[in-house]
Amino acid sequence: TDQFKLDTKCGFVAIVGRPNVGKSTLMNHLLGQKISITSRKPQTTRHQILGIWTEDKTQMVFVDTPGMHRGQEKAINRVMNKAADTALSDIDAVLMVVDRTVWTEEDQWVLDKLQRIKAPVFLIINKVDQLDNKQTLLPHIEALSKKFNFASVVPVSALHGHNLDSLTDELVNTMPAGLFHFPEDQVTDRSQRFMAAEIIREKIMRQLGEELPYSTAVEIEQFAFEDRILHIHGLILVERNGQKRIVIGEKGARIKKVGQEARQDMESLFEAKVMLNLWVKVKGGWADDERALKSLGYYD
Numbered sequence: 308t309d310q311f312k313l314d315t316k317c318g319f320v321a322i323v324g325r326p327n328v329g330k331s332t333l334m335n336h337l338l339g340q341k342i343s344i345t346s347r348k349p350q351t352t353r354h355q356i357l358g359i360w361t362e363d364k365t366q367m368v369f370v371d372t373p374g375m376h377r378g379q380e381k382a383i384n385r386v387m388n389k390a391a392d393t394a395l396s397d398i399d400a401v402l403m404v405v406d407r408t409v410w411t412e413e414d415q416w417v418l419d420k421l422q423r424i425k426a427p428v429f430l431i432i433n434k435v436d437q438l439d440n441k442q443t444l445l446p447h448i449e450a451l452s453k454k455f456n457f458a459s460v461v462p463v464s465a466l467h468g469h470n471l472d473s474l475t476d477e478l479v480n481t482m483p484a485g486l487f488h489f490p491e492d493q494v495t496d497r498s499q500r501f502m503a504a505e506i507i508r509e510k511i512m513r514q515l516g517e518e519l520p521y522s523t524a525v526e527i528e529q530f531a532f533e534d535r536i537l538h539i540h541g542l543i544l545v546e547r548n549g550q551k552r553i554v555i556g557e558k559g560a561r562i563k564k565v566g567q568e569a570r571q572d573m574e575s576l577f578e579a580k581v582m583l584n585l586w587v588k589v590k591g592g593w594a595d596d597e598r599a600l601k602s603l604g605y606y607d
């Protein structure tokens with residue numbers, strides 16, 4: 308009866324797409340806060356991460372996923388595919404992100420995976436700020452609409468925040484009635500420790516993306532307040548000695564820059580003064596070893 312009708316709405320929104328189309332950038336800008344790390348390097352995102360948006364009577368829980376891709380050779384790739392798949396099992400809307408009017412085999416592969424999803428799928432045509440010829444957009448949208456019954460096709464620029472308000476409005480309308488899953492002021496499901504590791508990994512990816520393999524990992528060995536200062540010790544794990552030299556750089560210049568940029572982001576995210584120490588250590592061949600991945604937390 309009327310008396311039990313909920314006046315709040317809450318739902319999960321999965322963000323999917325091939326690597327590098329701008330999924331994490333989109334989530335951060337929808338939230339108005341940097342939760343998920345981004346870089347030009349494909350597969351920067353390795354973990355499924357929740358970004359929680361709450362306004363008035365609606366809560367939307369965005370699920371940023373590692374890019375869906377077919378490469379299965381290494382254990383780390385299997386883990387990433389699994390994380391991307393589980394994101395689709397219990398959700399209320401899907402944002403499939405593509406890069407302008409480019410349509411690759413991988414995009415098609417992602418779309419094929421969405422055929423079994425019951426939730427509405429929104430096609431997000433991202434990076435329109437970089438579209439050379441705007442005339443190509445409409446015919447492209449028409450062709451894609453024949454491939455799939457999208458709830459809506461929304462051209463946006465995640466990076467510049469163009470058209471995100473109307474996307475947010477459409478999503479709010481789609482959310483089912485329900486109680487909030489998280490407290491109103493919570494922005495992610497991840498711990499501060501995890502966020503610290505991700506910030507360090509982002510700086511490494513951005514500065515050394517081309518020179519390092521995906522197997523570079525970061526562990527936080529210390530995360531503690533002392534005299535109102537947050538003391539963080541981060542351990543950067545690489546596969547080979549040569550990579551260790553690259554991360555450290557000439558006279559330690561690179562690791563210093565990574566540390567400076569990471570510290571700045573940490574201070575604004577944690578709203579505290581941060582003392583950051585970084586080390587680099589060689590850990591042989593763990594990208595191929597699922598047990599080692601497990602101990603580093605790459606499984607949920």
Ligand code: GDP
Pocket residue numbers: 324325326327328329330331332333344345346347348349350351352374433434435436437463464465466467
């Ligand atoms: P993901 O792998 O799908 O999560 O992609 P990211 O969010 O990491 O973005 C990949 C790259 O595309 C980064 O260098 C972003 O800055 C860039 N990018 C994302 N969205 C836009 C956009 O709307 N316009 C432009 N010009 N670049 C974008």
Ligand code: K
Pocket residue numbers: 326327345346347348349350351352
């Ligand atoms: K990326």
Ligand code: MG
Pocket residue numbers: 330331332343344345351352372373374
């Ligand atoms: Mg990402």
